[in-house]
Amino acid sequence: YYFSATSQLLTDSLPTDEPSTAETTVLSPRRSYITVAVLCYVNLINYMDRYTIAGVLLSIQKFFDITDSTSGLLQTVFICSFIILAPIFGYLGDRYNRKFIMIGGLSVWVVMTLSSSFVTESYFWLLVLLRALVGTGEASYSTIAPTIIGDLFSGAKRTVMISAFYIFIPVGSGLGYIIGSSVANATGDWRWALRLNPILGSLGLFLLAVFCPNPPRGASDGHGGSTIEHTSYLEDVKYLLKNKSFVWSSLGVTAMAFLTGALAFWTPIFLSRAQVAQGIQPPCNTEPCDTSDSYIFGVVTVVTGILGVSLGSTISRKLRDRVPNADPLICAVGMLSSAPCFFAAIVLASTSIPATYVFIGIGETLLSLNWAVLADILLYVVVPTRRATAEALQIMVCHLLGDAGSPYLQTPVTTASFLAPIGLFRSLEYSFLLCPFVGVLGGLFFLMTALYITKDRKNAELLTAGTIGTYGFIWVYG
Numbered sequence: 348y349y350f351s352a353t354s355q356l357l358t359d360s361l362p363t364d365e366p367s368t369a370e371t372t373v374l375s376p377r378r379s380y381i382t383v384a385v386l387c388y389v390n391l392i393n394y395m396d397r398y399t400i401a402g403v404l405l406s407i408q409k410f411f412d413i414t415d416s417t418s419g420l421l422q423t424v425f426i427c428s429f430i431i432l433a434p435i436f437g438y439l440g441d442r443y444n445r446k447f448i449m450i451g452g453l454s455v456w457v458v459m460t461l462s463s464s465f466v467t468e469s470y471f472w473l474l475v476l477l478r479a480l481v482g483t484g485e486a487s488y489s490t491i492a493p494t495i496i497g498d499l500f501s502g503a504k505r506t507v508m509i510s511a512f513y514i515f516i517p518v519g520s521g522l523g524y525i526i527g528s529s530v531a532n533a534t535g536d537w538r539w540a541l542r543l544n545p546i547l548g549s550l551g552l553f554l555l556a557v558f559c560p561n562p563p564r565g566a567s568d569g570h571g572g573s574t575i576e577h578t579s580y581l582e583d584v585k586y587l588l589k590n591k592s593f594v595w596s597s598l599g600v601t602a603m604a605f606l607t608g609a610l611a612f613w614t615p616i617f618l619s620r621a622q623v624a625q626g627i628q629p630p631c632n633t634e635p636c637d638t639s640d641s642y643i644f645g646v647v648t649v650v651t652g653i654l655g656v657s658l659g660s661t662i663s664r665k666l667r668d669r670v671p672n673a674d675p676l677i678c679a680v681g682m683l684s685s686a687p688c689f690f691a692a693i694v695l696a697s698t699s700i701p702a703t704y705v706f707i708g709i710g711e712t713l714l715s716l717n718w719a720v721l722a723d724i725l726l727y728v729v730v731p732t733r734r735a736t737a738e739a740l741q742i743m744v745c746h747l748l749g750d751a752g753s754p755y756l757q758t759p760v761t762t763a764s765f766l767a768p769i770g771l772f773r774s775l776e777y778s779f780l781l782c783p784f785v786g787v788l789g790g791l792f793f794l795m796t797a798l799y800i801t802k803d804r805k806n807a808e809l810l811t812a813g814t815i816g817t818y819g820f821i822w823v824y825g
Contacts, residue, residue: 374499374560374562378558378560379499379500381558382495382496382499382558382559382560383496383499383508383511383512385551385554385555385558385559386492386495386496386512386559387511387512387515388515388550388551388554389449389453389488389492389548389551389554389555390488390492390512390513390515390516390519391515391518391519391522392519392544392547392548392551393456393484393485393488393489393519394515394516394518394519394520394522394523395519395520395522395523395526395544395547396456396460396481396523396541396544396548397425397485397519397520397523398519398520398521398523398524398527398611398645399523399524399526399527399540399541399544400421400422400478400527400541401422401523401524401527401611401612401613401615401641402523402524402525402526402527402528402531402540402615402638402641402642402645403527403528403531403537403540403638403641404418404612404615404616405615405616405619405631405638406531406537406638407421407537409631410468410537411468411471411474412468413471417471419612420475421474421475421478422608422612422750423751424475424476424478424479424482425478425479425481425482426482426608426746426750426751427479427482427751428479428480428481428482428483428486429482429485429486429489429742429746429751430742430743430746430747430751431486432482432483432486432487433486433489433490433738433739433740433742433743433746434736434739434740434743435486435739436448436452436486436487436490436491436735436739437490437735437736437737437738437739437740437742438580438735438736438739439735440490440491440494440735440736440738440739441564441583441732441733441734441735441736444561445491445494445495445561445735446555446556446559446560446561447561448487448491449487449488449491449492449555449559450552450555450556451487452483452484452485452486452487452488453484453487453488453548453551453552453555454552455480455483455484456481456483456484456485456548457484457545457548457549457552458545459477459478459480459481459483459484460477460481460541460544460545460548461541461542461545462477463477463478463481463541464538464539464541464542465538466538484548486742489738489742490735490738490739490742491735491738492512493509493512493722493725493726493734493738494564494726494731494734494735494738495559495560495561495562496508496509496512497509497726497731497734498562498563498564498731499562503664505723505726506660506663506664506719506723507660507664509660509719509722509723509726510656510657510659510660510719512719512722513656513718513719513722514652514653514656514657514718514719516652516656516718517648517649517651517652517653517655517656517711517715517718518648518649518652518653520611520645520648520652521644521645521646521647521648521649521650521652522645522649523645524615524641524642524644524645524648525641525642525645525646525649526540526543527540527638527641528540528638528639528641528642528645529642530543531638532638564731564732564734578732578733580736583733583736584736584740586730586733587729587733587736587737587740590728590729590803591796591798591799591803592675592724592728592796592799592800592803592804593725593728593729593737593741593803595675595792595793595795595796595799596675596678596721596724596725596728596741596792596793596796597740597741597744597745598744598789598792599675599678599679599682599721599789599790599792599793599796600721600741600744600745600749600789601744601745601748601749601789601792602682602749602785602786602788602789602792603682603714603717603721603745603749603786603789604745604746604748604749604750605748605749605750605782605785606689606714606782606783606785606786606789607714607750608749608750608751609750609779609781609782610689610779610782611648611750613775613779614644614707615638615640615641615644616640616775617696617772617775617776617779618640618643618644618696618700618703619631619640620771620772620775621696621697621700621703621772622640622700623771623772624697624769624771624772624773625697625698625700627700643704644707647704647707647708647711648711650708651708651711651712651715652711652715652718654712654715655681655711655712655713655714655715655716655718656715656716656718656719658712658716659677659681659715659716659717659718659719659720660719660720662677662716663677663719663720663723671800671801671804672796672797672798672800672801674720674723674724674800675724675793675794675796675797675800676793676794676797677716677717677720678716678717678720678721678724678790678793678796679790679791679793679794679796679797680713680716680790681713681714681715681716681717681790682713682714682717682786682787682789682790682793683786683787683790684713685709685710685711685713685714685786686710686783686784686786686787686790687783688706688707688709688710688713689706689707689710689782689783689786690780690783691706692704692706692707692710693776693779693780693782693783696772696776697772697776714786724796724800725737725738725741727804727807727808728800728803728804728807729807730807730810730811731811
């Protein structure tokens with residue numbers, strides 16, 4: 348079935364990079380847990396920084412005197428640099444020392460974030476440029492950190508550790524709103540909100556340098572990295588494109604990124620404008636602006652993120668042995684059921700802010716079911732030496748077609764009717780209505796993933812164990 352003779356011939360022809368003695372050193376369980384804790388901390392800081400800008404966006408608009416479409420560029424250029432650099436770091440992460448790559452990327456992130464806090468009102472273009480360069484840190488870290496966890500743990504422990512890592516995406520995002528708005532209110536200057544993250548990031552750099560190892564690739568799969576061959580980048584891409592679970596789940600992640608990107612960037616302003624339209628609060632005419640909506644939205648995001656990620660990973664662990672395709676089904680249910688909640692939140696914003704928050708909370712909880720489960724899917728359907736490349740390609744696609752454009756796509760209608768508060772609110776409301784429909788599309792993509800995931804996971808296990816060769820894998824799909 349797998350053409351073992353051809354497999355052996357191909358295996359013999361592939362390069363066999365023997366890991367160094369340092370790489371093959373077995374890490375103690377205590378060291379592995381400390382490593383995950385450090386990676387979780389840095390992941391928290393990364394996402395705090397990403398959404399600090401969104402938490403003080405009203406003040407930034409007044410400070411630089413810019414429109415919605417122009418301010419949307421801050422998120423778009425950040426994601427675009429992420430897209431460009433992710434494949435590069437994915438290639439490097441499958442071949443070179445991952446610890447040094449992460450330290451280098453995070454160092455750039457710390458410098459660029461701190462520098463952006465000193466930009467004056469006449470140089471908005473410089474802030475845009477610096478935000479683009481900030482993407483270097485996340486591109487290096489997000490592509491590599493999950494693969495290190497995948498090489499330290501396997502099975503149920505890997506699911507738990509991946510859940511712990513990904514729970515800091517919503518938690519960090521929520522804290523970005525909370526801390527950003529709190530620091531801006533306390534100091535009266537939004538720029539101080541950007542100066543806290545580099546300080547915390549510097550601590551993360553120190554912890555990475557001291558405590559983070561570079562474990563052998565495939566160590567948790569029982570091979571210690573010694574029997575898994577490195578291949579060319581073109582072969583890696585061909586392998587991933589023939590992996591249907593990877594392709595369909597990447598499309599699902601893209602829809603999720605589109606939805607979360609638009610909602611995360613614009614929801615605080617949307618809620619503020621809804622209250623202005625109802626006459627609950629006056630419009631912001633001078634900086635600093637009221638950031639209470641950012642604070643409340645941040646709290647909701649933290650709580651629902653912890654609840655959703657914990658619930659999703661728990662359901663996954665309980666169902667996975669009985670239902671082989673449980674993981675993509677969980678993701679599909681999360682996407683499909685969150686869509687009507689977000690639709691209700693958007694529609695109700697003009698009449699009831701409390702009801703809007705309730706539906707936002709339910710929708711975010713359902714959407715957060717997916718974070719850890721998605722990462723686990725990639726780790727077990729892709730062989731260890733191609734995981735960083737897989738992470739990078741998935742990141743590139745989901746950001747290119749997802750949240751790189753979705754914050755900006757919410758703005759063309761917004762800038763068309765800027766004269767009245769009700770017009771500002773209605774235009775953003777109409778733009779937001781695209782998001783629930785994209786969520787439904789993402790749910791359908793995950794249902795397609797469920798059709799192939801059992802076979803793809805088995806193929807990855809066999810290929811990792813050395814049972815089949817590269818072209819043997821392709822023939823299975825051909």
